Amino acid sequence: MSTGVSRTPIIILNDKSISNLYVKREDMIPYSFGGNKARKAELFFADYDKGGYDYVVTYGTSHSNHCRVIANICAGRDIPCLIVSPNEVSDTTYNSKLTRIFGAEYKCVPVEEVHDTIETELNRLRAEGHNPYFIEGGGHGNIGTDAYVRCYDEICEYESLSGIRFDYIFFASGTGTTQAGLVCGQLIHKDERHIVGISIARKNPRGRQVILDSIISYMDANKYPYSVQDVDDKTVFIDDYTSDGYGADNAEITDTIREALRDYGMPLDSTYTGKAFYGMKEYIKKNNISDKNILFIHTGGTPLFFDDLENRL
Ligand SMILES: *Cc1c(COP(=O)(O)O)cnc(C)c1O
Numbered sequence: 001m002s003t004g005v006s007r008t009p010i011i012i013l014n015d016k017s018i019s020n021l022y023v024k025r026e027d028m029i030p031y032s033f034g035g036n037k038a039r040k041a042e043l044f045f046a047d048y049d050k051g052g053y054d055y056v057v058t059y060g061t062s063h064s065n066h067c068r069v070i071a072n073i074c075a076g077r078d079i080p081c082l083i084v085s086p087n088e089v090s091d092t093t094y095n096s097k098l099t100r101i102f103g104a105e106y107k108c109v110p111v112e113e114v115h116d117t118i119e120t121e122l123n124r125l126r127a128e129g130h131n132p133y134f135i136e137g138g139g140h141g142n143i144g145t146d147a148y149v150r151c152y153d154e155i156c157e158y159e160s161l162s163g164i165r166f167d168y169i170f171f172a173s174g175t176g177t178t179q180a181g182l183v184c185g186q187l188i189h190k191d192e193r194h195i196v197g198i199s200i201a202r203k204n205p206r207g208r209q210v211i212l213d214s215i216i217s218y219m220d221a222n223k224y225p226y227s228v229q230d231v232d233d234k235t236v237f238i239d240d241y242t243s244d245g246y247g248a249d250n251a252e253i254t255d256t257i258r259e260a261l262r263d264y265g266m267p268l269d270s271t272y273t274g275k276a277f278y279g280m281k282e283y284i285k286k287n288n289i290s291d292k293n294i295l296f297i298h299t300g301g302t303p304l305f306f307d308d309l310e311n312r313l
Contacts, residue, residue, distance in 0.1 A: 035300015148181020
């Protein structure tokens, strides 16, 4: 596991319809197929190391990139890892196969029992003399937010080195932690630009409210000044392209994935990056955005691309 700052390349895509489209390849973080969960995990384990812990407990479905990365780090460091997982999404995927290879233990329960099961398992481990470290599903929380404040710093650094300034930043928004970090970065840098999260499942207003709460929690915890109005103005969460919810795709998304693979040699998946890339293109069309510099953040999920390759491409 690398320590220190993750740095990922920003490259231009010679897109046929959008002339200044760049992508920041978070999928190329050099650990466990990368992605935003790898960037977040780096900071969670730095925190783990401070606390005298000896066990990791987290939550996620059998599709979870987060669980794969956490289980991989645990395996490499000989830390036992328990994953509480909902029965409702427990089919075999590349992520679940990898997670099992890493020796993580899955505890599958009905989704409504997840919350209590996490509590019960943490208490059981403590009673057995362990000191478990709990990581929220998807790496949600201030530590996960911090990872994307740092990513925002990298984007600013790229801009000052290249002289290119991004007017828009798009990406797949799930728990909203990635988005919260980017918006916090923007508030800290006092930048004016559009940060647009494309929801892959959640709907407004709840999905957006979770992001607002994450931003305020992070700014408060780090004593950064902000205005609630500014936080509100800068949080754009688009729920027009969720299809029928988490994991649900459609023919347009499949076409988008095929095109990105053929045109730029870049894997996207139908749950996150393919959906967001499709949503970004539609949003740009619908709002007549032209002559702007656009950055798409590729948030990872390469094992999900291979599930798609087998099942729907
Ligand atoms: C988890 C995930 C997201 C969503 O990130 P959040 O911080 O939860 O919003 C986007 N893309 C991929 C590939 C992911 O694994």
